[in-house]
Amino acid sequence: MLSHKQVASGRREKFLPFALPSIGEEEIAEVVDSLRSGWITTGPKVKRFEEEFARYVGTEHAIAVNSCTSALHIALTALGIGQGDEVIVPTLTFCSTANVVVHRGARPVLVDCGDDFNVRPEDIEKAITPRTRAIVPVHYSGQACDVNAIYELARKHNLAVIEDAAHAVGSEYHDQKIGADHLGHGLDATHRVTCFSFYATKNLATGEGGMITTADPKLAEFMRLLSLHGMSKDAWKRYTGAGSWYYEVLAAGYKDNMTDIQAALGIHQLKRLDEFIERRAHYAKLYDEAFEDTPEIETPLVRSNRKHAWHLYVIKLSLERLAIDRSQFIDQLRARNIGTSVHFIPVHLHPHYKDRFGYQPGDLKNAEYVYDRILSLPLYPAMTEEDVQDVIGAVLDVISSNRR
Numbered sequence: 001m002l003s004h005k006q007v008a009s010g011r012r013e014k015f016l017p018f019a020l021p022s023i024g025e026e027e028i029a030e031v032v033d034s035l036r037s038g039w040i041t042t043g044p045k046v047k048r049f050e051e052e053f054a055r056y057v058g059t060e061h062a063i064a065v066n067s068c069t070s071a072l073h074i075a076l077t078a079l080g081i082g083q084g085d086e087v088i089v090p091t092l093t094f095c096s097t098a099n100v101v102v103h104r105g106a107r108p109v110l111v112d113c114g115d116d117f118n119v120r121p122e123d124i125e126k127a128i129t130p131r132t133r134a135i136v137p138v139h140y141s142g143q144a145c146d147v148n149a150i151y152e153l154a155r156k157h158n159l160a161v162i163e164d165a166a167h168a169v170g171s172e173y174h175d176q177k178i179g180a181d182h183l184g185h186g187l188d189a190t191h192r193v194t195c196f197s198f199y200a201t202k203n204l205a206t207g208e209g210g211m212i213t214t215a216d217p218k219l220a221e222f223m224r225l226l227s228l229h230g231m232s233k234d235a236w237k238r239y240t241g242a243g244s245w246y247y248e249v250l251a252a253g254y255k256d257n258m259t260d261i262q263a264a265l266g267i268h269q270l271k272r273l274d275e276f277i278e279r280r281a282h283y284a285k286l287y288d289e290a291f292e293d294t295p296e297i298e299t300p301l302v303r304s305n306r307k308h309a310w311h312l313y314v315i316k317l318s319l320e321r322l323a324i325d326r327s328q329f330i331d332q333l334r335a336r337n338i339g340t341s342v343h344f345i346p347v348h349l350h351p352h353y354k355d356r357f358g359y360q361p362g363d364l365k366n367a368e369y370v371y372d373r374i375l376s377l378p379l380y381p382a383m384t385e386e387d388v389q390d391v392i393g394a395v396l397d398v399i400s401s402n403r404r
């Protein structure tokens with residue numbers, strides 16, 4: 001059935017963007033408060049956001065930074081990963097998961113994905129060599145990967161695990177939040193770091209932003225140091241009445257700190273996060289139900305013992321049943337005023353990774369097969385149920401117009 005915003009052709013009147021943040025009046029007031037306070041960079045709001053985030057995920061230490069990319073880079077640096085080392089990274093991820101390994105002078109060893117688009121422990125195990133130092137699993141779309149099996153491998157081979165939880169703020173694995181200290185039981189806390197993203201499209205958005213969590217106090221202290229030039233503790237307070245002008249540089253750190261303006265958004269986004277995820281889950285269910293009897297589409301595979309954060313709703317096309325390819329499918333949805341996206345172009349297919357590391361098409365077959373068939377539908381709390389029905393209507397319309 002067409003909603004009132006759809007015209008007879010099945011085309012919405014107004015373009016529905018692939019993603020939009022949900023910024024409320026509380027977020028706006030808190031940002032204005034920061035602007036009026038005169039303190040617009042790292043300060044008390046960052047500290048409060050870190051404390052509240054740590055409580056939310058169940059960790060002792062949370063360090064706010066300016067992106068998940070910075071978080072991953074800091075984690076690799078703090079764990080001493082560099083020249084000559086190998087780091088196992090899924091190929092079906094955003095480029096930054098692998099780029100940061102390259103920044104460290106290490107080699108990203110890219111691995112294939114399974115039916116739920118997450119990395120498979122057996123592929124990780126096959127990729128381990130004497131040079132492997134760390135595994136960077138990505139909780140794709142907000143569904144936790146096989147955390148226990150990955151930790152088990154890390155223990156067995158004495159590797160670090162840096163979780164790329166860019167999609168997984170609020171995700172759970174066996175009733176523990178991703179990033180929680182207890183999740184790592186059995187794997188030494190010095191070998192485990194989790195990195196989150198608060199990029200504009202993410203479940204919790206601060207425009208740009210990220211968070212690092214760890215159960216290890218020393219690692220936390222070092223990563224905090226690295227996030228702000230390697231300057232000694234509380235150097236950020238040097239312009240306050242309570243601070244001192246004197247500081248020491250203890251490491252050649254980076255400029256990756258979060259600002260109070262970002263934290264102002266984060267504090268209120270965090271309060272609404274569970275409600276956001278509930279709405280995402282509700283819309284995901286509407287999609288699942290609508291596409292249940294549509295053999296041209298495979299809906300996301302949901303694993304047991306996990307709470308999915310539903311950052312993305314990724315459908316896989318059965319191209320054998322369609323007269324168009326995935327890109328044409330996207331174009332036809334766009335012509336119906338529906339924005340979509342693709343997550344992701346496998347890293348090993350990007351020119352830099354082919355040229356520098358010798359990857360070639362055909363190397364990671366599942367990811368390539370999946371890449372040709374996937375697209376991500378709009379899924380965010382700022383959508384209305386009517387918007388969801390418009391997406392469903394447009395998808396079904398594209399299918400019925402292009403059956404083979």
Ligand SMILES: Cc1ncc(COP(=O)(O)O)c(C=O)c1O
Pocket residue numbers: 066067068069070093094096097138164166167196197198199209210
């Ligand atoms: C899987 C994954 N990892 C890392 C990142 C990088 O996050 P950020 O933009 O916060 O640096 C993204 C961003 O989209 C992502 O999707």
